[in-house]
Amino acid sequence: MEFSVSRRIRIVPINAIPADFLSRLALCLEERFLYTIDVARALVVPQSSVNSARKQMFVSTLTSKVARAHPDEEGLILAITDFDLYKTSHRFLFGDADEQQRLAVVSLHRLRCEFYGEDVDPNVVFQRALKESVHELGHALGLKHCYNARCAMHYSNSVFETDNKMSHFCDACDKRSRARNA
Numbered sequence: 001m002e003f004s005v006s007r008r009i010r011i012v013p014i015n016a017i018p019a020d021f022l023s024r025l026a027l028c029l030e031e032r033f034l035y036t037i038d039v040a041r042a043l044v045v046p047q048s049s050v051n052s053a054r055k056q057m058f059v060s061t062l063t064s065k066v067a068r069a070h071p072d073e074e075g076l077i078l079a080i081t082d083f084d085l086y087k088t089s090h091r092f093l094f095g096d097a098d099e100q101q102r103l104a105v106v107s108l109h110r111l112r113c114e115f116y117g118e119d120v121d122p123n124v125v126f127q128r129a130l131k132e133s134v135h136e137l138g139h140a141l142g143l144k145h146c147y148n149a150r151c152a153m154h155y156s157n158s159v160f161e162t163d164n165k166m167s168h169f170c171d172a173c174d175k176r177s178r179a180r181n182a
């Protein structure tokens with residue numbers, strides 16, 4: 001079987017995400033995936049796209065806007081948003097991914113310390129965002145959830161599980177990702 005995978009990840013910030021956060025994320029993802037990373041211009045998504053009853057955004061509403069804004073992207077896309085996300089089967093999401101579209105999305109909303117009534121700590125939020133970004137990009141590359149609680153592909157029900165896992169794949173997931181994307 002032949003794979004013609006473009007080894008590139010484009011980070012698409014949704015509305016205002018700090019530039020230093022994005023460049024640090026790009027650097028860390030480059031180290032882990034050995035892909036070329038670029039940060040696209042922010043995609044403006046209005047507050048009116050939020051489901052007003054839930055005060056959350058339906059994840060497909062967001063991902064279809066991202067896909068429409070980057071129709072010719074041949075690599076992976078990683079959207080980063082502050083919007084709180086949900087889908088039909090999930091009350092909330094830290095992130096989501098679509099292997100066919102090669103598109104991943106991570107929400108910072110429930111990764112923030114403030115959300116849990118804790119003191120603001122940008123470093124904690126960054127590490128969580130990095131782990132969930134690696135997780136969703138793993139799905140976009142075709143990886144499934146991993147039983148190893150330390151692996152980035154372990155499913156996080158809560159932010160505690162995110163804190164407990166590593167920001168990279170376990171050996172088994174690493175092998176799988178390289179076999180699929182050789």
Ligand SMILES: [Zn+2]
Binds near residue numbers: 135139145155
């Ligand atoms: Zn997952």
Ligand SMILES: [Zn+2]
Binds near residue numbers: 152174
């Ligand atoms: Zn694993």
